[in-house]
Amino acid sequence: MPLLINQQLAENDKWQTLTDAEQPLPAAGAVLLPLERFTAAQAEAGSLELAPLVNGDDDINVVLEQLDQLTLVGIEISAFTDGRGFSFARILRRAGFKGQIRALGDVSQDRLAFLTRCGFDAFDIPAERYSNEIANAFGEISVNYQASSDEPRPIYRRD
Amino acid sequence: MYQYTEVDQTLVDERVEQYRDQTRRFLAGEIPDEEFRALRLMNGLYIQRQAPMLRVAIPYGLMSSVQLRQLAHIARTYDKGYGHFTTRTNIQYNWPTLESVPDILAALAKVQMHAIQTSGNCIRNTTTDPYAGVNANEIEDPRPYCEIIRQWSTLHPEFAYLPRKFKIAFTGGPEDRAASQVHDIGLHIVKNDAGDVGFEVLVGGGLGRTPVIGKVVNPFLAKEDLLSYLEAILRVYNLNGRRDNKYKARIKILVNALGVDKFRALVDAEWEHTRGELKLTDAEIERARGHFSPFDYQGDAVKNDLNERLATDADFRTWYETNTRAHKVAGYQIAVVSLKPYLQPAGDVTDVQMDAVASMADQFSGGEIRSTHDQNLVLADVREGDLYALWQQLVEQNLARPNIGKLTDMIVCPGFDFCSLANARTLNIADQINEKFEQVDYLHDIGDITVNMSGCINACGHHHVANIGILGVDKKGEDWYQITLGGSSAADASLGKVLGKAVAADDVANTLDKLLTTYIAIREGNESFLDTVRRTGLEPFKESVYAPAH
Ligand code: HEM
Ligand code: SF4
Numbered sequence: 001m002p003l004l005i006n007q008q009l010a011e012n013d014k015w016q017t018l019t020d021a022e023q024p025l026p027a028a029g030a031v032l033l034p035l036e037r038f039t040a041a042q043a044e045a046g047s048l049e050l051a052p053l054v055n056g057d058d059d060i061n062v063v064l065e066q067l068d069q070l071t072l073v074g075i076e077i078s079a080f081t082d083g084r085g086f087s088f089a090r091i092l093r094r095a096g097f098k099g100q101i102r103a104l105g106d107v108s109q110d111r112l113a114f115l116t117r118c119g120f121d122a123f124d125i126p127a128e129r130y131s132n133e134i135a136n137a138f139g140e141i142s143v144n145y146q147a148s149s150d151e152p153r154p155i156y157r158r159d
Numbered sequence: 160m161y162q163y164t165e166v167d168q169t170l171v172d173e174r175v176e177q178y179r180d181q182t183r184r185f186l187a188g189e190i191p192d193e194e195f196r197a198l199r200l201m202n203g204l205y206i207q208r209q210a211p212m213l214r215v216a217i218p219y220g221l222m223s224s225v226q227l228r229q230l231a232h233i234a235r236t237y238d239k240g241y242g243h244f245t246t247r248t249n250i251q252y253n254w255p256t257l258e259s260v261p262d263i264l265a266a267l268a269k270v271q272m273h274a275i276q277t278s279g280n281c282i283r284n285t286t287t288d289p290y291a292g293v294n295a296n297e298i299e300d301p302r303p304y305c306e307i308i309r310q311w312s313t314l315h316p317e318f319a320y321l322p323r324k325f326k327i328a329f330t331g332g333p334e335d336r337a338a339s340q341v342h343d344i345g346l347h348i349v350k351n352d353a354g355d356v357g358f359e360v361l362v363g364g365g366l367g368r369t370p371v372i373g374k375v376v377n378p379f380l381a382k383e384d385l386l387s388y389l390e391a392i393l394r395v396y397n398l399n400g401r402r403d404n405k406y407k408a409r410i411k412i413l414v415n416a417l418g419v420d421k422f423r424a425l426v427d428a429e430w431e432h433t434r435g436e437l438k439l440t441d442a443e444i445e446r447a448r449g450h451f452s453p454f455d456y457q458g459d460a461v462k463n464d465l466n467e468r469l470a471t472d473a474d475f476r477t478w479y480e481t482n483t484r485a486h487k488v489a490g491y492q493i494a495v496v497s498l499k500p501y502l503q504p505a506g507d508v509t510d511v512q513m514d515a516v517a518s519m520a521d522q523f524s525g526g527e528i529r530s531t532h533d534q535n536l537v538l539a540d541v542r543e544g545d546l547y548a549l550w551q552q553l554v555e556q557n558l559a560r561p562n563i564g565k566l567t568d569m570i571v572c573p574g575f576d577f578c579s580l581a582n583a584r585t586l587n588i589a590d591q592i593n594e595k596f597e598q599v600d601y602l603h604d605i606g607d608i609t610v611n612m613s614g615c616i617n618a619c620g621h622h623h624v625a626n627i628g629i630l631g632v633d634k635k636g637e638d639w640y641q642i643t644l645g646g647s648s649a650a651d652a653s654l655g656k657v658l659g660k661a662v663a664a665d666d667v668a669n670t671l672d673k674l675l676t677t678y679i680a681i682r683e684g685n686e687s688f689l690d691t692v693r694r695t696g697l698e699p700f701k702e703s704v705y706a707p708a709h
Contacts, residue, residue, distance in 0.1 A: 056402070080194055080197070080320070081197065081280070081320055082402060083317075083319065083320025084398055086316065086317040086318075086320065087317055087398050090394075094432060110181060110194070111319075113316070114314075114316035114317070114319055115316075117316035118317055131189065136180075140173060140176070140177040141170060141174060141177060142169060142173060143169045143173075144170075144314060144316070145166075146317075148317065152436060153436070155166065155310065156439065156446075157438075
């Protein structure tokens, strides 16, 4: 599936997403695991690099507690109407997370700009929703009023 | 009134082009139906029984004559020559084509208007008192704060996919003409014991199938904390509101499930984070207030011929007594333009009428017009000496029916004739009531009363908070109407109680007649209908409607 990182199409991605609970962990590499399995697997990770994949029903505080050990947090958007991921990303950035926040699931063009403002910097886009125009999404609206992850000051506190 | 900055203008202009491209991609099959639905809703476009319906935002119900003329132009050019003012002070067009919507939005952007977030599961237009800034009982004009909220909520990146829609209403003092207690958030300007002005915050009010009166979540919020507190509430709601069942997704359900104390604790914890970054600056508050500075009132307005006019023209006098309200400045009056003429749908207005009201506003009221929660228009700053000329022009346009606050000043949703969710028709029943209660003297004897009607439990017509509420229900394919008594959306807000079993369609006006006859028989002194119901309870009214005929 096409992956956008920092608004560019990424060629190489080391992360493998394992959502099938039956599928065994690989011996090496970088793996994105649903939060519960991520928590359980950490002890035996060995040389594996692990990252949590959270969905709207998960408790984001579990991730916050170990933020300094993470380089990536995946946020699963189970349906485009599920807006909880927007708040998760803001909370992670507010807590100082500098790693990658990647959106997976029902991710498509018309939400990319808002997701970016909230702190996402990577998008795993289903192939059928990808087009060459997709990056247009980032430049459609060039102004905003709110403080968010990309701009800590609301418009009335900017110089 | 507020004038767009370069940022405001850029935002609406770019938004039009963004939506134009979304429409193009949808028509080319690149955006799935469900997803386009969400996108068009956030630009005010519904698809209804007859055709698409476009809802245009009128921020806090305030427009200039230039804007109203543009709304008339849109009605003429893209619709069938009329528009419909809603209970959230917006205007709806019932007949635009999907393809023409980007052009309509472009026409709106030219006059500093838009349809952003007028529907969909996002923060909607903030509404307020149509007499803001001109009524003597207000503590402060709420409109600057509404404008501050408008900017914060417009294209808020985090809150575009909430569990459900989110509505905020603001009042400037102890009177409530914005139904603020049945909004997701109600904000009231209050003064604390120290004499500081701030906001009382209510949360979790709403109508629909689970009507609830909002609860106080914060009795006194400092002005500078307005946005930080709202942002905290919205984040708590976005994360915790139910998403599994759209009938349980409004914030009122969350607040009821947690209890207001637990909800408050969650908000307070989140507020710790937002308080610093979103603190409003004095400069920002002053900037917003600067856009709503009082008119240049003329001291000589008190010298006028109003009393002679009232003495010599009985029709004018009736209109004056019913359709004007006291202004805080001597020599001025607030004039209400009735959008409830005889046998016309409540809130409908033609392009010709809109143009006429725009020119009346230019001649008599500083070029500004307000829309009200009960679907009328207001000219807020009319010199008493101009009232007679204004009235004559209103009469010419069929906008001077003397019924503001009276029985025929009903809020009525479009019902089955236009709405795909309806269980029953409403417009025919409104006509039936109008025919039955045409007599002005009788209406004036009944006095102030609210009668609201909805065509299904979604309650767009606010029937729960009417003194007499009428709800259309479907019984085996037939239209029946359930009556509630004792509701109010004013400062003493309450939910109506069901009178008894539903009445048949051709019996609604007769039933009202029985209720009113009972009221007149049992009222004490000048007691209003509502006060009588509150004093006596439903019993005498039940008896008059359901007792077997003698
Ligand atoms: C004609 C098509 C319409 C449809 C399909 C429609 C649909 C709905 C639905 C489903 C709700 C309930 C939402 C909820 O409780 O979450 C609702 C609420 C509401 N509608 Fe409409 N509506 C329509 C027209 C109107 C009109 C013309 C007005 C204004 C006169 C209006 C004013 C309202 C208001 C004020 C509410 C708020 C109730 C609340 O706060 O719970 N609607 N509408
Ligand atoms: S109350 Fe029901 S019938 Fe009336 S407009 Fe709303 S959804 Fe339609």
